[in-house]
Amino acid sequence: MESNLHGHILVVDDNKLNRKLMLRLLKDLGHLVSQAENGVVALNILRDPQAEAVDVVLLDIMMPELDGYGLLEAIKGNEKLRNIPVIMTSALDELDSVVRCIEIGATDYLTKPVQPSLLKARLKSSLAEKRLRDLELEYLEQVGYVVSAAEAVETESYEPESLRHVAMRKDALGRLARVFQKMAQEVHLREQRLKQQLAQLQLDIEDMQKALSEKLEIYIPMDRRQAIYNETELPDFSTGAVLFADISDFTGLTNELAEEFGHPRGAEEITRLINQIFSALVEEVHGYRGSVINFTGDAITCWFDDHPIVNEVQDGTITDAAGARASACAMLMQTALQNLPYRVSGPKTKMDPGIKVAVVSGPAFRYLVGDPKIQYLEVLVGRPLEKLEKAEGLIKRGEVLVDFETFEQCAALFAIKEQRNSLDSDDRFFVIEDLKTLIAPTPWPDLPDRALDENICRNWIHPAVYRHALSNTRQYLSDLRPAAAVFVYFKGIDPLMDSHAGILLDGYIRWMQGVIDTQGGAILQLSFGDKGSYLYASFGAPVTQTEYAVRAVRAALLLLQKPGGFNSIFGEQIGISHGYMRTGTYGGDTRKTYGVIGSNTNLAARLMQAAQPGTILVDQETYEATANSFEFTILPEITVKGRPAPIAVFSPVREIGREDRRQQLALNTLDRFTPTQQMLLKIASVIGQTFSRSILVHLLPVETEKENHERDVEHILSSGVIQVADDSDYLKFTQPGLQDAIYQSLLHAQRRHLHRQIALTMEELSMETPQDIYPQLAHHWRAAEEISRAVDYYDKAGKRAQELGDLVNASLFFKESLTLSSSGSVLSKDYMDR
Amino acid sequence: MTNNAIDQNVLNNLLESVGGDLEFLRELIETFFDDSPGQFQAMESALESGDAELFRRAAHSLKSNSASFGALELSKLCKSLEEIGKSGQLDSGKKLLAQAEAAYRETSAALAEYINV
Secondary structure: OHHHHOOEEEEEOOOHHHHHHHHHHHHHOOOEEEEEOOHHHHHHHHHOOOOOOOOEEEEEOOOOOOOHHHHHHHHHOOOOOOOOOEEEEEEHHHHHHHHHHHHHOOOEEEEEOOOHHHHHHHHHHHHHHHHHHHHHHHHHHHHHHHHHHHHHHHOOOOOHHHHHHHHOOOOHHHHHHHHHHHHHHHHHHHHHHHHHHHHHHHHHHHHHHHHHHOOHHHHOOHHHHHHHHOOOOOOOEEEEEEEEEEEOOHHHHHHHHHHHHOOOHHHHHHHHHHHHHHHHHHHHHHHOOOEEEEEEOOEEEEEEEOOOOOOHHHOOOOOOOHHHHHHHHHHHHHHHHHOOOOOOOOOOOOOOOOEEEEEEEEEEEEEEEOOOOOOOEEEEEOHHHHHHHHHHOOOOOOOEEEEHHHHHHOHHHEEEEEEEEOOOOOOEEEEEEEEOOOOOOOOOOOOOOOOOOHHHHHHHOOHHHHHHHHHOOHHHHOEEEEEEEEEEEEEOOOOOOOOOHHHHHHHHHHHHHHHHHHOOOEEEEEEOOOOOEEEEEEEOOOOOOOOHHHHHHHHHHHHOOOOHHHOOOEEEEEEEEEEEEEEEEEEOOOOEEEEEEOHHHHHHHHHHHHOOOOEEEEEHHHHHHHOOOEEEEEEEEEOOOOOOOOEEEEEEEEEOOHHHHHHHHHHHHHOOOOHHHHHHHHHHHHHOOEEEHHHHHHHOOOOOOHHHHHHHHHHHHHHOOEEEOOOOOEEEEOOHHHHHHHHHHOOHHHHHHHHHHHHHHHHHHOOOOHHHHHHHHHHHHHHOOOHHHHHHHHHHHHHHHHHOOOHHHHHHHHHHHHHHHHOOOOOOHHHHHO | OOOOOOOHHHHHHHHHHOOOOHHHHHHHHHHHHHHHHHHHHHHHHHHHHOOHHHHHHHHHHHHHHHHHOOOHHHHHHHHHHHHHHHHOOHHHHHHHHHHHHHHHHHHHHHHHHHHHO
């Protein structure tokens, strides 16, 4: 340690002899020594940047030129020198001067002639002090480096090397520097990673911007848009062609992508891909003046009118029949799909979606139903839609199938590959090989930017979707989240037979919308046919809510109780399933919808088909999520398409209210016993969860016999409703909820009376040791509404607990007493005074 | 070896403080011999010219140096001289200076003896 305390000492003395002696003494002590005969020379040495820094100055006071005071002041006034300790050397008779020097800033003094031991001691402490200050300064300097490094990280100019020296320190600062280096390194790496993700994010941002700049009108079919713009109405009934295009196996792909990319990445990837596909498909539809009427999961149903509404100038440009335009469109859809530049693919999932397309022709009804405050629903109905149902099962991936009517209309156009006949009808279909003639596209006239009033557009968008669309939250664009799918099937509206079918349907849909909306659900799809119609509603999305499954089942039960005005509608069948589903807006750049799609959608539809008319079927998961709220009938397992094994199904019968459930429990239990036994249970329930057998028996009316009471108690015991508590005189209710349920089932007056009887009996039976039951007595008197007695017992119970050292309960009892007395009822002044 | 002019103890302590290096002590004493006449000369000329500061400083040095070697008498006289210089009343210094010069002669004789031993 001592070796560390050698330093560079500057001796300043005009006296040569003194210098010589001091020089010798200091060298003997192992120091490096410089000397100066006056203050000016000393200052030059101190300021010399080349020279070894001076650690201590030994300073004589009386010198020519610059004397000791002058030099001392110069040193203390210099930023760089002021930390150098200065030891004054003086004669004994100069102590006055020394005091002055100490005031100026000298560290210490030595009297001449200098005692070597004192010199050594003074130097040692001065050097130690100097070292400490140097370390302090170095520390501060290096702290400065770390601070600078932190600033550099902020300004992204950080150099890891800048902390090398500080990091070598063994103290906390060194550790800080090392930790900082490590963190800065991590920050750097993360930055790199972030940059890599930036490209991906850029894509996402594009998507989002696209979504935000989206016009609300793309939620409306194109023909409707044109009609609104031209201030005309679409005809309720018209001829044309229906094109149906289904992206095969997309639901399966959802699960694969979800696994590969995780949530919600998988949902986003799927949506990105499906949007690309739909964009391409819709472009063809609009190119041939068709309109996407509905999205059904990953399929679209489009209408091509023989005489589509356009503005007058361009009217008459359409020469090709709807069937020809739709067929040309269908062929181009297949080509477009082949040419899609897929942006999305994971290492495991290969994207190879195909589409099935069908074109059917004929007259169709077109309805707009529903409450515009909630959402308008577009409905297409008629013979072509029925044929479509038959065609769906006959198409393979990559094919275009046309019905006989379309074929007949444009026979010259088609090169036919093969004919396919429906198995359960007379319908014949043809697979198109190629088109012999080119059908030129006849796109819709362009509408001006934001041609339609936003307030009109909103009628086609569910309010929750509209809100989300405005809130620009990225999560909303697509997400995998839990939701319940409800499919409702109904019959009895036939547009061919009933000219008021559209009005009836509108009324019925509005009523259903109201019921579903009240429960927080939304109707997503409506499919209408003379043989039966169905709607698809979702709960949990787009409106986020708790207990969406309960709400779904509740809504379903309510939907079975339609008002009398809809009596012509019958045969309702409802299916409900819930789980994770792909939710969000999707579709093409020019036509979009909001969807909730997943395997549970399919299952709900299957359950709907399997349900008996007038009933609801739910799956196991929905049953489990809602079993507390509804009474269910458990049905035999059924086999559904898409599920390898039979599945358990349940049918909700009615909702059980909370009060109902408790009441039911009490009544069911009491019904099993004789009136006397019931009375025993009722009294027991008033005493509490645990009750004394002797008090119980004592409380029964006098006219009944005691032996019988004992027998009754034994009977109840054997039933398992009550059981023996720790002490044979004490019994308790086996089910914790039962005591409360029975108690709640009593009339108020009856309860109050029983509490009073119990309090009196307890007072009577515990004459010798009432202090043990003060709390119970307080409770019963309180429930008997004799407040002053209750306050009295709470006070006693509090004092008793205090005596026993149970301060927690003591304070609780006193608090009860206080609460009761301050409630003011039945209180006499003497209570207040206490 | 006994001489009233110097305190042997001081001289011994000084020798001890430099590790008994007699050669170094001799060098110190020789420096004293070299410097001291100049100091006296300075005081004399200061008396003539009335330069009290010069007088004081020379006396101060001589006081300090003589004390180092245990020449307590000389040191005491020099201290008086220094005070005269400080007071500025140099007239009273002449006699005292003569006494100091006498003391120096004794001291130097004693020191010369000491280093020749």
